[in-house]
Amino acid sequence: MKRCILITGGAGFIGSHVVRLFVNKYPQYQIINLDKLTYAGNLANLKDIEDRPNYSFVKADIADFDTVYALMKERGVDGVIHLAAESHVDRSIKDPFTFARTNVIGTLSLLQAARLCWEASPAEEGAPRRLFYHISTDEVYGSLQMDSPLFKETNKYDPHSPYSASKASSDHFVRSFHDTYGLPTIVTNCSNNYGPYQFPEKLIPLFINNIRNRKPLPVYGRGLNVRDWLYVEDHARAIDVIFHKGEVGETYNIGGFNEWRNIDLINVLIETVDRLLGRPEGADKDLITFVTDRAGHDLRYAIDSTKLKEQLGWEPSLQFPEGIEKTVKWYLDNQAWLDNVTSGDYQAYYDSMYKGR
Ligand code: NAD
């Protein structure tokens, strides 16, 4: 069946995996990747599919309503998968306005554009269902104690960082458009992703790169915070299943049932990098440097994705040891990509963050 899907944030980490999956798996769909190409967006992430006839790229800001509306109308977009966002908690602490602008106003602008386009031209008989699919995070649920049950879809929102507050706000806007205007929406809340093409300001790629270059590993607090890690291609597969089979108006949690304390994960990264580079076992443990904790640092995130498994049959395909091995190898084999994205402005930003702790 023909359709035209607008994927926002497709030049970023998760978005590039979603674009690749859809372009490869659905040659009959037109896939438009709309991305502002901020520091986190990189078209090199999509080199392998950029010439495909069913793929096009548009450089634009999701908060620019006129551009988004004109594009959706002109191209006859019938599905939106919305990933574009400012996504790094530490940046949100320094610059919350940018997070409100992109994550809240940007989402509102897309919602309004989809609503006006779809209201103005009702879908033809037999056409694929229209859907506005919003990708969100488990961080909106707040912070768990070590012995608390995992986050379910019914948990109340309790965001603590400007990042999670902006994502929570955008989730509320999405649901309000469903309830008020009947816009067909789905929201998913996913746990921490890892894998290739993640910008190296996030824990896993940052630390792999630093271990390789024998630079200090800035562990916030005592490294006792817990995150639930999911391989990024498993997230992309979940998005595919939910986009096609998820129930309109619903929320699904996506997670790997894979909780790690930061310090334990960091030791796995050190062990893996050292082994793959042929360094003596544990040679780089001395790089661990405990630094001032992140302000408002959530203790633990952990997702219960039972609903998704029971209702749509999705579960993670990759176990963590295999996923982390693949990931470390990818970053070690792609130093040119790392050097490219960490050059210039980013390095100055990183140095200022690190020196500030
Ligand atoms: P990312 O920071 O790697 O990529 C974000 C992309 O959005 C970049 O390509 C950037 O250029 C683009 N972008 C930013 N502002 C824009 C704007 N105003 N207009 C158009 N494009 C803009 O993020 P990611 O880690 O790939 O996350 C993607 C989505 O998934 C986000 O909505 C995030 O909240 C959510 N999410 C991420 C994780 C995770 O672990 N990374 C977990 C759960 C949910």
Ligand code: TYD
């Ligand atoms: P991060 O990758 O920023 O994801 P999030 O904050 O969205 O979960 O961080 C993962 C965990 O690692 C989080 O508990 C913060 C911690 N962390 C460090 O200890 N040092 C670092 O330099 C970074 C970036 C993160």
